[in-house]
Amino acid sequence: MDWTSHHMEVIPVSGTLKMHEIAMKMEREDKKVYHFEVGQPDFSTPQNIIDAAIKAMNEGKTRYVSSRGVPELLDAIQYMYEKRNIEVNGKTNVIVTPGAKMSLFGGILSTIDSGDDVLLLSPAWPTYKTMIRMAGGKPVDVPTSPGYVLDEEDLKDKVGREVSAIVINSPNNPTGGVLTKDHLKLIYDLAIDHKFMVFSDEIYESLVYDGFTQNSMLEVDPEMEVTLCISGFSKNYAMTGWRIGYAVGSPSVINNLVRVQQNTTSCAASFVQYAGVEAIMGDQSSIDMMRNAYQERRDMTQSLFSEIADIECLNPMGAFYVFPDFSNYGLSSSTLAELLLKKTGVSTVPGIEFGHHYDDHLRFSYAASPNDIEEGIPAMGKFLETLR
Ligand SMILES: Cc1ncc(COP(=O)(O)O)c(C=O)c1O
Missing domain, CATH: 3.40.640.10 (Type I PLP-dependent aspartate aminotransferase-like (Major domain))
Structure with missing residues (x-):
């Protein structure tokens, strides 16, 4: 029996899931994966916020x-x-x-x-x-x-x-x-x-x-x-x-x-x-610290991208993503994302996910760890040289 309703016809399987599965398989095989695909801070929630939740629970x-x-x-x-x-x-x-x-x-x-x-x-x-x-x-x-x-x-x-x-x-x-x-x-x-x-x-x-x-x-x-x-x-x-x-x-x-x-x-x-x-x-100092850290990671990401030929990467003003244009490589965003993941461990989100006009882009989140940024982007750059 198939219990799937017609509503499900409009609910796609996440396009990033396939990438995620490849990344998990690679990690199980002890291969290094650079996580640029996840759109979430790599910081923990500030302690004062955690304490407030615990206090509220204790107060019933x-x-x-x-x-x-x-x-x-x-x-x-x-x-x-x-x-x-x-x-x-x-x-x-x-x-x-x-x-x-x-x-x-x-x-x-x-x-x-x-x-x-x-x-x-x-x-x-x-x-x-x-x-x-x-x-x-x-x-x-x-x-x-x-x-x-x-x-x-x-x-x-x-x-x-x-x-x-x-x-x-x-x-x-x-x-x-x-x-x-x-x-x-x-x-x-x-x-x-x-x-x-x-x-x-x-x-x-x-x-x-x-x-x-x-x-x-x-x-x-x-x-x-x-x-x-x-x-x-x-x-x-x-x-x-x-x-x-x-x-x-x-x-x-x-x-x-x-x-x-x-x-x-x-x-x-x-x-x-x-x-x-x-x-x-409450105290906003950890919020300011996180914003400053993202700004530093953005600058690092931007400068590493500028060293890779044939990629156009604009300097973002906000959020924690870059969306470089890889059209010079002539591959669809899904093909390129899969290739980069398998060959270099760099995990990204294909641009096609963000609209059909963007099939020559990839999304990178620089809320990733600074270590992933420092190692992953140059590793990708080196591999891209082999495609030119
Ligand atoms: C543009 C945008 N809006 C909303 C959300 C979801 O936010 P929340 O975690 O508060 O549901 C995200 C999460 O990735 C997002 O990128």
């Missing part, structure tokens, strides 16, 4: 809580935006979910109708496409210029057709590019004129480098007329396994997400939410 904060989130965390999120001069009411504009992923899914599920076109500013994190399809929508790529630079004319052209939403992600996974405030404003103006929602995934918001600051979509849409802003703790605070994120939007959009949450996960784990309060309100 282990029960169901409100589907919106615990008041202390909703207040802390309000405070965090206030510090950036963004007015958010924790009681009505915020929901806390198990990971940013659930905020996104709730937002998409409660907004998109079957058959709706949803624009995806690409390259785009593969999960968006799957979620849009799970909600019955049709993802439509809006490719950007290298470095995630908005192509204004293409976007204007695409909103000419009926669309119900756009998904943007700045700082961007996989390019590390950051949208300018002018481009955010343009997206807002188009959304108002053409009546579509903007899902703004800002999960990498505090990982920007060179003294640069990221602009939130909430700065150009302070009334939250069209914006659902999504963020979380996974990347900024090295809390990927804790599963905690949040969404900020108008009361009516947030109420819809609350309904989705009430009927699915109920709430984000209660003691994890108190850890989230500590993450925002």
Whole structure:
């Protein structure tokens, strides 16, 4: 018997799984694998955050809580935006979910109708496409210029057709590019004129480098007329396994997400939410340390790439990824990724995962260990010489 439902037709097997399986097999055979594929910090969660979770558990904060989130965390999120001069009411504009992923899914599920076109500013994190399809929508790529630079004319052209939403992600996974405030404003103006929602995934918001600051979509849409802003703790605070994120939007959009949450996960784990309060309100020195470390790793990655001929690799402004262009090698991204893994141990994500325009790119996460960066990239460079 095959128990697979029709819903599964839109849920792909992760394209990185094949790579992951090869990598695991190599490691079982004691072969060195350089892990550039994983999009998660290699730091542990700061101790003060761990202690706050343990304290909350010891205090009995282990029960169901409100589907919106615990008041202390909703207040802390309000405070965090206030510090950036963004007015958010924790009681009505915020929901806390198990990971940013659930905020996104709730937002998409409660907004998109079957058959709706949803624009995806690409390259785009593969999960968006799957979620849009799970909600019955049709993802439509809006490719950007290298470095995630908005192509204004293409976007204007695409909103000419009926669309119900756009998904943007700045700082961007996989390019590390950051949208300018002018481009955010343009997206807002188009959304108002053409009546579509903007899902703004800002999960990498505090990982920007060179003294640069990221602009939130909430700065150009302070009334939250069209914006659902999504963020979380996974990347900024090295809390990927804790599963905690949040969404900020108008009361009516947030109420819809609350309904989705009430009927699915109920709430984000209660003691994890108190850890989230500590993450925002507590000592920030380990957060600054991690950001500085990523900046150093980005610089190291960039300089090692510049020594490899025939690869174009832009300097990312944020997040912790580079997305170099390997088109000079004339191989598909899956073929190249598999070859690099088998021949050099360098494990990456094929560009095709981020949109069909990107089959000559590979994504590297420099949240990898400095040792992997220092050894892995030159090893790859040496092997690439044999392909030229
Ligand atoms: C762009 C982007 N958004 C959201 C997420 C998921 O975040 P969370 O762990 O909070 O669900 C990721 C994780 O890789 C991501 O890269």
